[in-house]
Amino acid sequence: MPRITKEPAERRQEIIDTAMRLFYEKGYERTSITDIAREMGVAQGLCYRYFASKxxxxxxxxxxxxxxxxxxxxxxxxxxxxxxxxxxxxxxxxxxxxxxxxxxxxxxxxxxxxxxxxxxxxxxxxxxxxxxxxxxxxxxxxxxxxxxxxxxxxxxxxxxxxxxxxxxxxxxxxxxxxxxxxxxxxxxxxx
Missing domain, CATH: 1.10.357 (Tetracycline Repressor; domain 2)
Known part of the structure; x- marks a missing residue:
């Protein structure tokens, strides 16, 4: 599968939006950075590039x-x-x-x-x-x-x-x- 490159602002917003959906669906405490990255289909490190923590x-x-x-x-x-x-x-x-x-x-x-x-x-x-x-x-x-x-x-x-x-x-x-x-x-x- 080819790598998808997105503008930093778009990627950052995608992380936020995905996290909020998962916080709602799974609960804040039960959602991890790993869950967010997995849901987005990206490496966990990408999330950490934009945010230090959940x-x-x-x-x-x-x-x-x-x-x-x-x-x-x-x-x-x-x-x-x-x-x-x-x-x-x-x-x-x-x-x-x-x-x-x-x-x-x-x-x-x-x-x-x-x-x-x-x-x-x-x-x-x-x-x-x-x-x-x-x-x-x-x-x-x-x-x-x-x-x-x-x-x-x-x-x-x-x-x-x-x-x-x-x-x-x-x-x-x-x-x-x-x-x-x-x-x-x-x-x-x-x-």
């Missing part, structure tokens, strides 16, 4: 998935001429951007994956913080909200949602309604 593959995959989620959640936020009140009313939520049609979603959200889901949630929050802080700074400049410590307010806006988002005793749309109502009230823009 943990490194997992961390990279989680980082990529968080980046994808943040891109969808923040689409148009900083480019918009909308008021802060309008942005909150129209902001996309996890209900809007997460789909269960890929192994990243399935692995991060499976019943036993609470630890992984929490890691993902924290990465997303970390990446959303500067975006939300910048939105709040603009709102202060426009006089939409009073002067405030925008970094602290952004922290509450971003990290404060986690408790509500993770509460599975409340319907998803009700969780979103509660979050939006709280943000409008907290920022004193419910008028």
């Amino acid at each position: 943990e490194s593959i997992f961390d990279t995959a989680l980082e990529q998935y968080a980046d994808m989620q943040v891109a969808q959640l923040s689409r148009g936020m900083l480019d918009s001429g909308c008021s802060l009140k309008q942005m909150i009313a129209e902001m996309p939520t996890f209900l809007d951007v997460e789909t269960d049609d890929n192994f990243y979603y399935k692995f991060c959200h499976e019943a036993g994956g609470i630890k992984t889901h929490q890691q993902l949630s924290m990465k997303i929050c970390e990446k959303m913080m500067p975006i939300v802080a910048q939105m709040l700074e603009r709102a202060v400049e426009r006089g939409e909200i009073g002067p405030c410590d925008t970094r602290t307010a952004a922290s509450f806006c971003v990290y404060g949602q986690l408790g509500i988002l993770l509460d599975r005793t409340v319907d998803g749309e009700e969780r979103v309604r509660r979050i939006k109502t709280f943000l409008l009230g907290m920022l004193d823009i419910a008028k």
Whole structure:
């Protein structure tokens, strides 16, 4: 069989995608670098050329998935001429951007994956913080909200949602309604 040469970025992504599928199918603990290489039909050393360990593959995959989620959640936020009140009313939520049609979603959200889901949630929050802080700074400049410590307010806006988002005793749309109502009230823009 002829050797298949791929661009480094393509090969690296193939390793990540294969690993995530196997993490979902077999479980993270039961998946090894050997399993990943075997599934890809390549030598184990090829995987090690791109990643030092299985943990490194997992961390990279989680980082990529968080980046994808943040891109969808923040689409148009900083480019918009909308008021802060309008942005909150129209902001996309996890209900809007997460789909269960890929192994990243399935692995991060499976019943036993609470630890992984929490890691993902924290990465997303970390990446959303500067975006939300910048939105709040603009709102202060426009006089939409009073002067405030925008970094602290952004922290509450971003990290404060986690408790509500993770509460599975409340319907998803009700969780979103509660979050939006709280943000409008907290920022004193419910008028």
